Amino acid sequence: MALTTSFLLLFLTSLTLTVAANTAYPTIPGTDNSDCAVSGELKPVRREIYGEGQIYDISHRYTEDMPSWDKTEGLGQFLWLPASIKNGSLANNSEMKLPTHTGTHVDAPGHVFDHYFDAGFDVDTLDLRVLNGPALLVDVPRDKNITAVVMESIHIPRGVRRVLFRTLNTDRKLMFKKEFDTSYVGFMKDGAKWLVENTDIKLVGIDYLSVAAYDDLLPSHYVFLEGREIILVEGLKLDGVPAGIYSVHCLHLRLLGAEGSPIRCILIK
Structure with a gap:
């Protein structure tokens, strides 16, 4: 017994x-x-989902095959193990090297404005009150970029401060394809201008490596970041998440002097 x-x-x-x-x-x-x-x-x-839909992880897992800006062969090796227990070290210690605008990441004003970069408007200056709080996940019409007409058709009410835009990028699984695709959906300049002038949105999230369409890359970024009030979160993982109202929580690295940073974002229902 x-x-x-x-x-x-x-x-x-x-x-x-x-x-x-x-x-x-x-x-x-x-x-x-x-x-x-x-x-x-x-x-x-x-x-990716916790508690049967209570928490959604909307950050992409970093892999060598994930897309990287203007690259055809993906990110490539970004992680090394120079010190390992197997080779006699006391512990395993990895090293990492990757662009700050890789995967799910955040943009600071210094990303496209050199005078802001020189003045120190880096990711360490971003407001956590904007990056955390009630958020709306919306589906964008799938056949076009986000123009002023599209923005008006979504009918986002005043008072909404954080919006995550799910587009055709999610349907096409572009963030799971290692070759960078210039045909991704993003904001055109007039769409960005309409958002700034007609909504209270301060956090703009999107499901590919840039919030701005490739054909309006810098003009759209200029509109969003010139006032230093709007924060851009790019490369979100929005597949399988029902549209609706959530509490979003995004925390980036405190990289002094960096105009971008990897960021971990979750949605809580």
């Missing part, structure tokens, strides 16, 4: 550890982790 009891306690302890590990390491959708406890193999799990 003592042997049986000990075995049972060992089994329950092992099961508890497995459950704890699964909670700590979320799962990629479609990944089968049902055999983890049976095989005894350590296998981290990952997920």
Whole structure:
């Protein structure tokens, strides 16, 4: 009986550890982790949705094959392990090198205005009160860029300060294709101007590497960032998230002197 009891306690302890590990390491959708406890193999799990839709992770996972601005072969290697336990080091210590406007990221005014860059308007000066709070996720008509006509048709009411725009980019899964695609959907200058003049929006989020359409790249950015009141979050992962009202939480790195930064964004229902 003592042997049986000990075995049972060992089994329950092992099961508890497995459950704890699964909670700590979320799962990629479609990944089968049902055999983890049976095989005894350590296998981290990952997920995009927590609590059956209570929390959505809308940040893209960094991979070598993710798109990078104007590149055809994707981001490429960005992570190295110069110090590893296997090679005799006391611990594993990775190093990372990547453009600050890679994946899900934020723009600061110094991104397109050199006088703002010189004056120090970097990502460390961005207002966390703008990057966190109630937000609206809307679907943009899929056959066109975001023009003044499109903005007017969406009917975003006054008082809404944060809007995430889901476009054809999500349907085409452009953020999962390593080749940069200039045909992505974004804001035209007149659409950006209409937003600035006719709404209270201070956080603009979009689902590809630039909030501005490729053909109106700098003009749209100028309109958004000239007043230093609007914050742009680009490269959002909006697939599988129902349109509606959420609480958005975006936290970037405090990179002194940088005009952009990777950012982690989640939606809480």
